[in-house]
Amino acid sequence: MRGYSDRDLGMNRSIARRDFLNGIALAAGAAIGPQLGAAFEVERVAETSPEYYPPALTGMRGSHEGSFEVAHQLRDGSFWRRTGDPAETGESYDLVVVGGGISGLSAAHFFRKVAGRRARILILDNHDDFGGHAKRNEFRERGRMLLGYGGTYAIESPAPYSAVARALIRELGIDVERLQPTNDRKLYRSLGLHPAVFFDKETFGADRLVMDPKHIADTEAGDSAEAADPWRDFMASAPLSERARRDVRAIYETKTDYLPSLSSTEKKTKLARISYARFLTEIAGFDPQVVPYFQARPHTYFGVGIDAVSAQDAWGFGLPGFDGMNLEPGPGPGMNRDCIPNEEAEKFFLHLPDGNASIARLLVRQLIPAAIPGHSVEDLLIARAKYSRLDEGRSSVRIRLNSTVVRVKHEGDPASARQVEILYVRRGRLFRVRSTQCVLACWNMVIPHICPELPAKQREALAAEAKVPIVYTNVVLRNWNAWKKSGVNTIYAPGSYHTHLNLDVPVSLGRYHCPRQPEEPIVVHMMRTPCKPGLPARDQHRLGRIELFQTSFETFERNIRDQLARALSGGGFDPEWDIAAITVNRWPHGYAYEYNSLFDEFWLEGGDVPCEVARKPFGRLAIANADAGAYAYTDGAIDQAWRAIQELTTASQA
Ligand SMILES: Cc1cc2nc3c(=O)[nH]c(=O)nc-3n(C[C@H](O)[C@H](O)[C@H](O)COP(=O)(O)OP(=O)(O)OC[C@H]3O[C@@H](n4cnc5c(N)ncnc54)[C@H](O)[C@@H]3O)c2cc1C
Numbered sequence: 106m107r108g109y110s111d112r113d114l115g116m117n118r119s120i121a122r123r124d125f126l127n128g129i130a131l132a133a134g135a136a137i138g139p140q141l142g143a144a145f146e147v148e149r150v151a152e153t154s155p156e157y158y159p160p161a162l163t164g165m166r167g168s169h170e171g172s173f174e175v176a177h178q179l180r181d182g183s184f185w186r187r188t189g190d191p192a193e194t195g196e197s198y199d200l201v202v203v204g205g206g207i208s209g210l211s212a213a214h215f216f217r218k219v220a221g222r223r224a225r226i227l228i229l230d231n232h233d234d235f236g237g238h239a240k241r242n243e244f245r246e247r248g249r250m251l252l253g254y255g256g257t258y259a260i261e262s263p264a265p266y267s268a269v270a271r272a273l274i275r276e277l278g279i280d281v282e283r284l285q286p287t288n289d290r291k292l293y294r295s296l297g298l299h300p301a302v303f304f305d306k307e308t309f310g311a312d313r314l315v316m317d318p319k320h321i322a323d324t325e326a327g328d329s330a331e332a333a334d335p336w337r338d339f340m341a342s343a344p345l346s347e348r349a350r351r352d353v354r355a356i357y358e359t360k361t362d363y364l365p366s367l368s369s370t371e372k373k374t375k376l377a378r379i380s381y382a383r384f385l386t387e388i389a390g391f392d393p394q395v396v397p398y399f400q401a402r403p404h405t406y407f408g409v410g411i412d413a414v415s416a417q418d419a420w421g422f423g424l425p426g427f428d429g430m431n432l433e434p435g436p437g438p439g440m441n442r443d444c445i446p447n448e449e450a451e452k453f454f455l456h457l458p459d460g461n462a463s464i465a466r467l468l469v470r471q472l473i474p475a476a477i478p479g480h481s482v483e484d485l486l487i488a489r490a491k492y493s494r495l496d497e498g499r500s501s502v503r504i505r506l507n508s509t510v511v512r513v514k515h516e517g518d519p520a521s522a523r524q525v526e527i528l529y530v531r532r533g534r535l536f537r538v539r540s541t542q543c544v545l546a547c548w549n550m551v552i553p554h555i556c557p558e559l560p561a562k563q564r565e566a567l568a569a570e571a572k573v574p575i576v577y578t579n580v581v582l583r584n585w586n587a588w589k590k591s592g593v594n595t596i597y598a599p600g601s602y603h604t605h606l607n608l609d610v611p612v613s614l615g616r617y618h619c620p621r622q623p624e625e626p627i628v629v630h631m632m633r634t635p636c637k638p639g640l641p642a643r644d645q646h647r648l649g650r651i652e653l654f655q656t657s658f659e660t661f662e663r664n665i666r667d668q669l670a671r672a673l674s675g676g677g678f679d680p681e682w683d684i685a686a687i688t689v690n691r692w693p694h695g696y697a698y699e700y701n702s703l704f705d706e707f708w709l710e711g712g713d714v715p716c717e718v719a720r721k722p723f724g725r726l727a728i729a730n731a732d733a734g735a736y737a738y739t740d741g742a743i744d745q746a747w748r749a750i751q752e753l754t755t756a757s758q759a
Pocket of ligand 1: 731
């Protein structure tokens with residue numbers, strides 16, 4: 106097997122990948138104002154300019170340069186050494202929200218319901234775009250708009266949406282049931298494409314693309330040869346030992362109860378304390394070679410592999426091996442949050458082409474109608490947001506981007522203070538605003554640094570948050586002929602740099618039309634979690650986060666090209682010519698950490714749950730954001746916003 110040189114891979118090719126803002130290069134290193142976060146400050150196109158359009162930026166996105174440096178200086182204790190007095194904006198609000206993700210935007214929405222439409226609200230966010238993890242990636246290829254999701258993929262949740270979250274989605278104009286058919290679930294199958302597994306030679310000894318037997322068996326492909334015997338390709342060509350191949354199949358087909366002497370509850374208790382990898386090998390007795398095969402299956406949910414996901418969670422989200430175990434659906438012991446299969450929740454699913462960035466955009470449209478033209482979900486997808494309208498003095502709601510909050514403090518005793526002072530850094534300068542109340546809809550672990558007046562126990566609980574690092578890469582291909590020739594539309598690549606690859610989910614809505622012919626350009630979505638198998642989950646997240654901050658775009662690009670070339674070599678993929686643009690959405694602080702029954706003692710034993718201690722209101726402050734519920738889903742972010750606003754409004758009426 107020959108390796109690809111940089112030239113073969115097209116590393117020298119000019120594509121849309123570096124930091125361009127509608128064609129205007131961003132020059133790194135040009136500081137504006139005093140030295141706050143200046144080393145990373147960039148000479149930006151002014152947000153008031155029509156040229157300012159972050160969704161169209163390619164290259165390294167997600168937590169982009171310029172968004173995190175001030176917060177890291179704060180964490181490292183170096184920030185306050187360099188500051189002078191803040192500049193007075195003279196601005197005063199009824200509510201300041203720290204964090205412009207879905208939780209922060211929802212908090213503003215709920216506050217207006219209580220306080221009225223004239224309530225003055227300011228939302229501050231350190232990124233150059235609103236929406237937080239719900240990020241829109243927008244491309245133009247051959248005159249056509251292509252959308253991708255740089256973060257939050259869909260309306261989906263392991264538990265049913267609460268009445269509050271459902272009502273908000275509905276109020277924004279998203280009718281989940283009505284819109285579901287916009288996703289053409291049969292397109293790829295009708296073109297003869299199926300899910301596949303890519304075995305890489307570094308992990309499995311040979312590069313090989315094999316049809317994914319489980320998924321083929323699940324499809325209604327009917328008369329295709331694969332459906333007649335979905336295991337044929339796998340059994341013939343998967344580069345695993347013969348026993349491991351037989352065992353992978355047996356894991357899908359087993360009806361054995363591996364813990365026959367235990368009740369369902371006792372089994373669940375045991376499964377909550379053993380990893381899925383150990384369940385397969387030690388309890389069920391399968392060949393250890395099955396572990397690398399299944400290793401990355403849970404990455405999309407937990408950001409770690411089967412070494413660090415409990416067997417109970419594996420059962421809960423559908424991994425095989427449990428069919429004979431007679432596990433009763435519904436709660437067992439412990440916290441039982443992720444692990445319960447729930448039909449109602451499964452039905453409430455909707456993917457839009459830019460993912461839940463559409464929810465963020467709809468929230469912004471409600472809060473600041475001038476910023477996003479249009480009136481319906483149908484016209485939303487192609488609407489170009491007017492960033493220059495986000496922060497206008499005449500508007501009751503303002504969104505200020507590129508602004509990192511560094512201090513939130515009551516003016517006086519928190520029990521009796523009438524105002525809160527909020528300091529933030531923007532373009533290297535420190536500013537002050539005041540507000541009657543404040544919602545911290547930013548990440549839990551940031552809060553102790555910006556709000557040292559909180560009680561010590563609460564600060565400790567906030568600092569315990571260990572967000573899950575994750576990368577969502579979007580690659581624009583000039584065509585997808587190689588996918589068609591290979592007969593695949595998604596690839597699970599358990600040993601590769603990105604472990605999940607797929608052709609964009611085909612959704613057409615309003616005037617946005619998804620690609621339907623292999624000759625058309627398309628977005629390919631690739632996911633990577635930089636986990637470190639064998640370590641406790643929080644350590645995996647911490648080390649993965651460091652890795653992401655240290656990985657250059659060039660390294661990502663080389664891996665992307667190499668991986669696509671190798672996986673699709675049979676279809677003639679040409680990494681030099683087929684790639685038109687790359688956007689790497691790097692999220693060192695990605696999913697909210699969800700408690701893990703393998704590592705978090707309180708999961709089974711009970712006691713203080715850190716997120717509940719962490720989210721207590723304090724004076725005129727309340728805490729929203731997904732971390733506050735330790736639940737990495739959009740509905741969690743909305744629910745926490747609702748609770749935070751209830752706390753503030755109840756307190757102000759007392
Ligand atoms: C890659 C990815 C995919 C996901 N997919 C799904 C999915 O398919 N479905 C689903 O339901 N959920 C999904 N989630 C989870 C979902 O996105 C989150 O639960 C939700 O969007 C979180 O919203 P939030 O407002 O709490 O946090 P965020 O979206 O993170 O927003 C918080 C904002 O606060 C900002 N901030 C932090 N500190 C400061 C400061 N000091 N000053 C100013 N601003 C600050 C942050 O930078 C951020 O912009 C996904 C998450 C990720 C990372």
